[in-house]
Amino acid sequence: MTEPSAQAQAVPCLALRGITKTYPSVVANDGIDLDVAVGEIHAILGENGAGKSTLVKIIYGVVRADAGQMRWDGRPVTVGSPGEARRLGIGMVFQHFSLFETLTVAENISLAVPGSLRELSGRIARVSERYGLPVDPRRPVHALSVGERQRVEIVRCLLQEPRLLILDEPTSVLPPQAVEKLFETLARLAGEGVSILYISHKLQEIQSLCHTATVLRGGRVVGVADPRRASAEELARLMIGRDLPAAAHPEAAAEREERLVVSGLTLPADEPFGTMLRDVSLVLHGGEIVGIAGVSGNGQKELMAALSGERLVEPAEAVRLCGAAAGRLGPRARRTRGLAFVPEERLGRGAVPPVTLAENALLTAAHLDMVRSGFVQTDKTRAFAERCIREFDVKAAGADASAQSLSGGNLQKYLVGRELLQRPTVLLVSQPTWGLAVGASAFIRKRLVEL
Ligand SMILES: Nc1ncnc2c1ncn2[C@@H]1O[C@H](COP(=O)(O)OP(=O)(O)O)[C@@H](O)[C@H]1O
Ligand SMILES: [Mg+2]
Structure with missing residues (x-):
């Protein structure tokens, strides 16, 4: 990991003082101070509802603060809209994507970046190559995976050559390998002097990526730490305000009775964009916890439906519950068993x-x-x-x-x-x-x- 560049000692790229935003039922941001140095990867860490998204929406001009100041390169600014934010050099990748499904990658990007489609496609290819963000400008967005869509959003930001890039929980939609790739890209950008505001509630990520972490709880800054030196426990304590309950790791029980057996389960997709289950097998013994991992959209929903009885399966023996074939039983019949x-x-x-x-x-x-x-x-x-x-x-x-x-x-x-x-x-x-x-x-x- 690279240290923030020497310019970091100079004026912060972004400085917030006393940022406050009150919604009818909650103070989402309560007097927040934050400094982001040039070339720094700065984490905003906090639990759900801590006020992270509100803060970055204020920086990007999507939400207006009730009080507080923002300085950009040391000069006071007010950001009234995302357009103004982009003109200053601020780019943001939202928690929820904002691409049009029916348009191609290049067409989507052309809505935000000037230039002909042809010229833009060339620039997209160059940026995507340079930062390790493979995207094909000609593909329609509906055909892309979530990871690819996110890359499109990042490329779109980079084409505007931002000096501050904001990412709101970018890894919640990514499989682990893609997270690594993303981190390489971000480290590279920071090395070139781009400042990054990285929002997450995942401690390990922040510890491996970020130079500084500002921790929010209940809309307030409760700590600023170097996440590479602070322990995960310290950060978690700041984040939730008390110690984490210890997670006991279970000994797999001695009992080896087969409770749920799935063998060669195949189930067609039940909707146009659904996922087909192909030859799924697993065994669950008494006292055992079996995890089903995978990025959402790869059949978890369908598997749950087949196991719970929301969808019936053929042959009935493909799902056995406590020794009996259960594939043709509905949810209520499975519950009574x-x-x-x-x-x-x-x-x-x-x-x-x-x-x-x-x-x-x-x-x-x-x-x-x-x-x-x-x-x-x-x-x-x-x-x-x-x-x-x-x-x-x-x-x-x-x-x-x-x-x-x-x-x-x-x-x-x-x-x-x-x-x-x-x-x-x-x-x-x-x-x-x-x-x-x-x-x-x-x-x-x-x-x-x-x-
Ligand atoms: N548009 C809104 N209207 C009312 N309350 C909101 C709005 N946006 C956020 N909040 C509230 O503000 C608090 C902080 O939300 P948010 O900034 O989204 O937190 P985080 O991103 O850390 O999960 C939450 O209590 C949330 O319910
Ligand atoms: Mg949020």
């Missing part, structure tokens, strides 16, 4: 937003004596919901609170709790900590490991 699952989408799939937590318990736990002769046993249902709230530390007004009144983390704890309290023999969890703060994630991991 000991399967429980937490789907990826919390609202809609996992829970019905407007109804109460108690009623949501009925959705998957009804077979636990909650319905008798067609009547809902209200007291049993409420007792179950209350126990779940208590045991899984769910912050909710009570069993009568609606699912949609809970924050994402608390709803997820409730949904995981609802499944775990049923003492399943096989539990499927899809992205259980997706979008959750580190504290809530660690809690859920711990409860899964304890099962």
Whole structure:
């Protein structure tokens, strides 16, 4: 890794003082100070909701601050729009992409960068070659993977020769090899004097890439550290404000009973851009946790549907649950045989937003004596919901609170709790900590490991 260049001692490229932004329900940025040196890779580290995206949107002119100053090369500036930001030399790659699917790479870029398509294609090829960002200017964006789309966005920024490049959680969509490539590109840019603001909540990334880290919590700067010297524990403590609960690593249990066996599972895609499952096999023993890794969009969703019973599979023996063929059983029949699952989408799939937590318990736990002769046993249902709230530390007004009144983390704890309290023999969890703060994630991991 290269040190920020000697010019770093001089005037910072970007200096923020007292940046404040209040939304009706929250102070998203509360008096933020930040200095980014020339050629520095500067991390903004913080949990979900810490205010990272708000801060960089202010810098890029997408959001206007209520108070505070911004200096660019030591001169006070106000950035009223992304166009003004680009004229100063600020480029940004957003957390959510902003490309038109039906246009080609070159056409997309031509919307932001002047020049004929032909001339632009040549420049795209040169920049992509120079920085190790392979993109084909002629391909339509809809045919590109997420990693390729991100490269297009980065190339588009680089064509404008920015002096500050902002990337908001760029690796959340990338497989590990692509992360390495991206880091090489960023290190190279920094070596050429480009400053980089790198937003992430992933400690290891920041430790391997960044020269400085500004840590945000609840909209405030709670620390500025050299991430290469600070330990991951110190950074995590700054980020969440307390120690991380220790993640016990489970001994694989001695029991070797086969609970879930998938053999040669093949399932056609069920939608035009869906993924086909080809000859998938796996065995899950009692007491074992099997991880399904892979970049989203490579069949995880389809596999979950086939395992949960949302999609039936042929032959029935392709999915065996506790020794019995289960491929033709629907979700309810699989549940009564000991399967429980937490789907990826919390609202809609996992829970019905407007109804109460108690009623949501009925959705998957009804077979636990909650319905008798067609009547809902209200007291049993409420007792179950209350126990779940208590045991899984769910912050909710009570069993009568609606699912949609809970924050994402608390709803997820409730949904995981609802499944775990049923003492399943096989539990499927899809992205259980997706979008959750580190504290809530660690809690859920711990409860899964304890099962
Ligand atoms: N447009 C908006 N309207 C209302 N609240 C917002 C808006 N944008 C962000 N917030 C709130 O501001 C806080 C910080 O959000 P954000 O900057 O997106 O955090 P981060 O990027 O660190 O996850 C959150 O509580 C979020 O809900
Ligand atoms: Mg964000």
